[in-house]
Amino acid sequence: MSSNDPAGQEAAGPGAIEALLEAEGLPPSYGATIVAFWRPLAAHIAARAAVQGGPLVVGVSGSQGSGKTTLCRMLEVLLREEHGLHAATLSLDDLYLTRAERADLAATVHPLFATRGVPGTHDVAFGTALLAAVRAGQGAIRFPRFDKAQDDRAPEADWQTFAAPVDVLLFEGWCMGAHPQAEAGLVQPINRLEAEEDADGLWRRHVNAQLAGPYRALFDAPDVTIMLAAPSFAAVLGWRQLQEAKLRARTGAGMSDGEVDRFVMHYERITRNLLADLPDRADGVITLSADHAVTGLAFAGSVSAAEPESPARLRP
Secondary structure (H helix, E strand, O other): OOOOOOOOOOOOOHHHHHHHHHHHOOOHHHHHHHHHHHHHHHHHHHHHHHHHOOOEEEEEEEOOOOOHHHHHHHHHHHHHHHHOOOEEEEEHHHHEOOHHHHHHHHHHOOHHHHOOOOOOOEOHHHHHHHHHHHHOOOOOEEEOOEEOOOOEEOOHHHOEEEOOOOOEEEEEEOOOOOOOOOHHHHOOOOOHHHHHHOOOOHHHHHHHHHHHOOHHHHHOOOOEEEEEEOOOHHHHHHHHHHHHHHHHHHHOOOOOHHHHHHHHHHHHHHHHHHHHHHHHOOOEEEEEOOOOEEEEEEEOOOOOOOOOOOOOEOOO
8 A cells, every 4th residue: 555645735824724733732843744644644634535526425433532632633624734624524523413312312222321432422313414414515504512521512602614615524532433243243342341331231232232323324425434553452542541631731621541441341342343344344544553653554455555764743
């Protein structure tokens, strides 16, 4: 596999890139990652958008802490500045059911559904309606926001409105592209949470049924799927702990490391399955090292991976 050659592309204005680096807290050296990886990826997406002839939906799949938010912000700027495309980002996280709705789900289906994250805890109908509006080329689309510090959907006054029709929608989420498991694979618990709090398998079977049923409309929607591939599940846990530490520092609220450990167990089954099978199904794979260094970008059907001389770290 090999990345596209960025030669001949018109570089994004330095002001826009510098402002984004500053906003994300990234060093100037991160520019190496932009040149080696994100510009070729943006060019690949722009080429697909030209062929599409209408709004292009790009699924961005990556485990917690893999850098999906940073990547999408970079792509928005590059697509606008270098390709004249209006890109917007919709996060699967922002489609979470409200805290009250999840409490009802926990009372009627299984207590573990009080915790946001797994399939079954999102407003799928809302998500499919937003995707349909983007596909129809509508303007003034309002994207919801979820307040993780409050563990609840943000007030509508805090939602983002996109006045112009969207050319490229970056639809990012930790379990984007996940497929259901075979029933036999659900029998044995894979961690302490499943063994102790889902001994009969009711919760994980319900999650699996969601993947097989209503979530197909969401996860089959992307025209292109890009994966941020973590090196292991152990790395994912460390990244999530780092995310929560930053949230605590910024807001004074957030989970402790021990709470993160239990929280990530909710995601472990699907995350492991995605790490095993999505690289073979994705249109593009971004490989990451345990310290968040971006080590390669490969597109389906190409022959070798691209690597810069000094890979820069992708901060979540």
